[in-house]
Amino acid sequence: MSAFWTSYIAALVVINLVGCVLLIYFTGRSRPGDAKAEDTSHTWDGDLTEYNKPMPKWWVNLFYITIVFSVGYLIYYPGVGSFAGIGGWSSVGQHDVEQAENEARVAPLFAQFASVAIPQLAADAKALSLGQSVFANNCAMCHGSDARGSRGFPNLTDNTWNWGGNPDDILHTVLNGRQAAMPPFGAVLGSDQAIAEVSVYVQSLSGMRADPALAAAGRARFEGVCAACHGVDGKGNPMLGAPNLADDVWLYGSDLASIREGIIKGRNGMMPPHEPIIGADRARLVSAYVYSLSQGRGAQASGH
Numbered sequence: 001m002s003a004f005w006t007s008y009i010a011a012l013v014v015i016n017l018v019g020c021v022l023l024i025y026f027t028g029r030s031r032p033g034d035a036k037a038e039d040t041s042h043t044w045d046g047d048l049t050e051y052n053k054p055m056p057k058w059w060v061n062l063f064y065i066t067i068v069f070s071v072g073y074l075i076y077y078p079g080v081g082s083f084a085g086i087g088g089w090s091s092v093g094q095h096d097v098e099q100a101e102n103e104a105r106v107a108p109l110f111a112q113f114a115s116v117a118i119p120q121l122a123a124d125a126k127a128l129s130l131g132q133s134v135f136a137n138n139c140a141m142c143h144g145s146d147a148r149g150s151r152g153f154p155n156l157t158d159n160t161w162n163w164g165g166n167p168d169d170i171l172h173t174v175l176n177g178r179q180a181a182m183p184p185f186g187a188v189l190g191s192d193q194a195i196a197e198v199s200v201y202v203q204s205l206s207g208m209r210a211d212p213a214l215a216a217a218g219r220a221r222f223e224g225v226c227a228a229c230h231g232v233d234g235k236g237n238p239m240l241g242a243p244n245l246a247d248d249v250w251l252y253g254s255d256l257a258s259i260r261e262g263i264i265k266g267r268n269g270m271m272p273p274h275e276p277i278i279g280a281d282r283a284r285l286v287s288a289y290v291y292s293l294s295q296g297r298g299a300q301a302s303g304h
Helices: 003-027 057-076 091-111 125-138 167-176 192-205 212-225 256-265 275-294
Strands: 040-044 048-051
Touching (some): 003 057, 091 275, 192 212, 192 256
């Protein structure tokens, strides 16, 4: 926080505290012309009388005690700009302490599977149940609770893998994340006609009906620009994360507009590394769960 905002917030806090003191002090004082406490003002129903009695001293002193407590609180805890407080407390610090305590309690539960191979974990009902819970808490927001993904987020229940679907590949993905990097090719291809030809050819690779003349023209352009990553046959390269364009699985859509958009603007999907988030033991369990889904065992083991 900058010095300006620190000073601004500190000034607001001081003004409010001083304002509270002055408000209590001046509203509690008797002023010339005020009615005496025992004087009556209004009377209703013959015997209900309004008096001008001040608040009891003990009541007023409670307000002052509250203000003193507030000052002490703001000295001990952070609350005045960037001043951290003499107590050294912070919400981040408390979170870290509580997280470490919780991790220590559950660590043995996950550690028992640390040396078990992922294919074995994928056949263990208890390990799959734990892996599913890790998936639900950390992966479902992108891939869906059923792991079938959505536009831009891959389906994990099939056998189509941009980066490889063997246990080691999946674990590497979970631990270290993946960064897709298809650069924009609109300027490289140079014209709307060229982009249209390549788009139609890409559609033809997966067996969709396409204009033969446009596809034929697009093939030469594809082999000169796109084959470096996707291969001459368009079947992709798991080493680069380049998807197979010759199947019927499309991460961003198979319609012509979506393909054109990918060619013109590129694609930059990113899965963050999860080892810093969930640790190695949980990563192994969730990798086993994902692997089991692609092998057709996860749904059965989890009761779905």
